[in-house]
Amino acid sequence: MAGATSALQSKRPLGKATRDAFGRALEALGAERPDVVVVDADVSNSTRTEWFGQKFPDRFFNIGIAESNLVGIAGGLASCGKTPVIASFACFIMCNGYDQLRMAVAYPGLNVKVVGTHAGISIGEDGASQMGIEDVALACSLPGFVVVVPADEASAKAATRAMLDHRGPVYMRLGRPDVPKVYETDNPPFRLGQANTVRDGRDLTIVANGLMVAAALDAADQLAAEGIEARVLDMHTVKPIDREALKKAAQETGAIVVAEEHLAHGGLGSVVAMAVAELEPVPIRYVNLGDRFGESGSPEGLLEKFGLTAENLAAAARAVIAAK
Amino acid sequence: MRRKTPETATVARDLEQLQQIAKRLRVDILRSTTEAGSGHPSSSLSAVEVVTALYFGGFLRYDPKNPHWPDRDRFILSKGHAAPVLYAALAEAGFFPREDLMTLRKLGSPLEGHPNMARLGGVEASTGSLGQGLSIGVGQALAARIDRKDYRVYVLTGDGEIGEGQIWEAAASAAKYRLDNLTCIVDRNHYQQTGAAEEVLNMDPIDGKFTAFGWHTITINGNDLGEVVQALRRATEYRGQPTCIVSLTHKGQGILPLLEKLGDTNFHGKPLPAKYLDEALALLG
Numbered sequence: 001m002a003g004a005t006s007a008l009q010s011k012r013p014l015g016k017a018t019r020d021a022f023g024r025a026l027e028a029l030g031a032e033r034p035d036v037v038v039v040d041a042d043v044s045n046s047t048r049t050e051w052f053g054q055k056f057p058d059r060f061f062n063i064g065i066a067e068s069n070l071v072g073i074a075g076g077l078a079s080c081g082k083t084p085v086i087a088s089f090a091c092f093i094m095c096n097g098y099d100q101l102r103m104a105v106a107y108p109g110l111n112v113k114v115v116g117t118h119a120g121i122s123i124g125e126d127g128a129s130q131m132g133i134e135d136v137a138l139a140c141s142l143p144g145f146v147v148v149v150p151a152d153e154a155s156a157k158a159a160t161r162a163m164l165d166h167r168g169p170v171y172m173r174l175g176r177p178d179v180p181k182v183y184e185t186d187n188p189p190f191r192l193g194q195a196n197t198v199r200d201g202r203d204l205t206i207v208a209n210g211l212m213v214a215a216a217l218d219a220a221d222q223l224a225a226e227g228i229e230a231r232v233l234d235m236h237t238v239k240p241i242d243r244e245a246l247k248k249a250a251q252e253t254g255a256i257v258v259a260e261e262h263l264a265h266g267g268l269g270s271v272v273a274m275a276v277a278e279l280e281p282v283p284i285r286y287v288n289l290g291d292r293f294g295e296s297g298s299p300e301g302l303l304e305k306f307g308l309t310a311e312n313l314a315a316a317a318r319a320v321i322a323a324k
Numbered sequence: 325m326r327r328k329t330p331e332t333a334t335v336a337r338d339l340e341q342l343q344q345i346a347k348r349l350r351v352d353i354l355r356s357t358t359e360a361g362s363g364h365p366s367s368s369l370s371a372v373e374v375v376t377a378l379y380f381g382g383f384l385r386y387d388p389k390n391p392h393w394p395d396r397d398r399f400i401l402s403k404g405h406a407a408p409v410l411y412a413a414l415a416e417a418g419f420f421p422r423e424d425l426m427t428l429r430k431l432g433s434p435l436e437g438h439p440n441m442a443r444l445g446g447v448e449a450s451t452g453s454l455g456q457g458l459s460i461g462v463g464q465a466l467a468a469r470i471d472r473k474d475y476r477v478y479v480l481t482g483d484g485e486i487g488e489g490q491i492w493e494a495a496a497s498a499a500k501y502r503l504d505n506l507t508c509i510v511d512r513n514h515y516q517q518t519g520a521a522e523e524v525l526n527m528d529p530i531d532g533k534f535t536a537f538g539w540h541t542i543t544i545n546g547n548d549l550g551e552v553v554q555a556l557r558r559a560t561e562y563r564g565q566p567t568c569i570v571s572l573t574h575k576g577q578g579i580l581p582l583l584e585k586l587g588d589t590n591f592h593g594k595p596l597p598a599k600y601l602d603e604a605l606a607l608l609g
């Protein structure tokens with residue numbers, strides 16, 4: 001499709017990957033947070049926890065390729081008052097460690113921070129086996145978990161601090177590629193459970209997270225040229241969802257598009273639909289990966305093939321407005 | 325009595341011809357990953373002799389024109405990131421044209437970054453999440469027993485990969501059912517993603533662990549084709565227990581001087597930059 005622009009081809013200024021921002025933030029927070037212990041399963045050079053490890057070797061453990069064990073160890077550390085941060089690829093930590101997340105972390109409600117990097121199809125060439133596309137659904141299904149999906153470098157940095165400040169289990173989802181900046185400031189507002197309105201509008205609301213926020217802003221530019229004013233919410237916290245922001249969006253704009261780099265089932269779209277259906281039913285359209293695995297290819301090529309471009313968002317916006 | 329290999333399968337005349345094939349696989353691994361601009365050539369290179377002996381030393385019975393032939397032997401690449409060595413072997417064996425190797429990791433190609441059995445004939449398990457291949461092998465070996473078929477199952481794991489607990493769950497179950505139609509080969513290349521396997525998680529003695537789990541074990545120089553062929557023969561003939569071959573190898577075998585020059589003898593998960601390709605191919609002779 002000519003002229004299809006994914007977030008990775010946006011004209012917005014490019015920032016670092018959210019995994020890089022997390023790695024730097026964790027390293028910086030290590031000194032003021034002696035309770036933080038980082039555990040790795042042989043991927044710290046991918047997740048960027050190696051930067052913390054180099055600075056605080058006494059509080060860093062690499063336990064080998066063993067994600068179930070990784071999660072169990074975190075449960076043990078947390079039960080002794082530590083604040084464990086465990087990171088691996090989103091698919092491995094959530095899928096391989098799921099029963100341990102359920103029993104050793106969620107059930108006792110322990111203060112474990114779970115970080116999944118390389119989420120979504122934008123990892124590109126490595127293909128489906130390395131792509132976490134179900135991680136948000138799985139994390140949301142763990143009672144008591146807070147689930148966070150930051151959109152860019154600055155918000156990933158802020159989210160890392162918020163994750164550590166929160167008492168209780170948190171899942172944070174991060175991406176591999178460098179992504180456009182959504183926020184101009186290095187210190188954007190960031191409160192868990194509180195969406196950021198990154199663009200205001202009255203004709204519809206695009207609710208997005210991760211790299212789809214940048215795509216939503218680009219879509220809003222395209223729509224503005226047609227006289228359609230889109231509000232864009234950076235819904236960085238999927239659980240607990242910001243019900244107030246959704247209610248206002250439904251009442252004031254009357255139509256919603258939800259965009260995420262995730263399967264249709266159980267992600268942001270599902271969570272938003274539940275809230276809107278209860279609070280203020282309005283037409284909703286969804287832009288996501290549907291019900292299929294990813295594959296190998298360039299990140300840009302995949303985002304286009306799987307329908308996650310600004311143009312796809314704009315088309316969904318027109319469709320949802322027509323359904324008002 | 326074992327069935328004969330179908331005439332469509334390639335079997336090398338002698339060790340020398342096997343060595344020629346091994347060299348071609350190395351060339352294909354390097355070319356395809358450099359063309360892709362990503363991938364795991366060093367993890368693929370350490371396993372070339374094992375894969376060459378399996379596919380072209382008369383061990384695996386397969387029919388490239390009929391990849392789903394029910395009586396075929398199975399090879400599971402549990403360390404799925406070494407897909408380029410599997411694809412090179414499948415191309416050499418005639419499952420698809422050699423030119424297709426250059427589509428590795430490109431959008432629309434069935435030669436995905438990690439093997440996907442749903443899209444490519446000859447791939448016996450979809451892998452890429454480490455630790456899972458041996459269990460699948462146990463399932464296939466049990467199926468052979470139920471169906472009274474004499475096909476054999478070979479599984480290749482990494483030495484870092486055996487840190488996954490599932491490997492040992494699979495090992496225990498294979499011993500329980502005395503699956504002598506199952507062979508596990510551990511590619512002992514001394515590295516995993518973040519460093520030396522001995523340092524990240526020392527699993528030595530690997531042979532001792534498999535022995536303790538009820539397996540027959542053989543340790544060999546896995547970059548010596550003669551030793552690999554002999555070990556596979558012994559594993560195939562051994563009765564009453566599954567066999568584990570601890571295959572001592574070098575990650576990046578074939579281009580080690582270049583990796584030393586580049587200051588990274590693990591070279592995990594990176595393709596050779598195009599400017600080093602000629603130098604690397606020259607090293608292969």
Ligand SMILES: Cc1ncc(C[n+]2csc(CCOP(=O)(O)OP(=O)(O)O)c2C)c(N)n1
Nearest residue numbers: 042367452453454482483484485515516517
């Ligand atoms: C379950 C799982 N965790 C982590 C990874 C990421 N990963 C890919 S390759 C690799 C290292 C593998 O080391 P080893 O098994 O020794 O294979 P080698 O590359 O050395 O042949 C890791 C950690 C993965 N693919 N699967």
Ligand SMILES: [Mg+2]
Nearest residue numbers: 483484515516
């Ligand atoms: Mg290894």
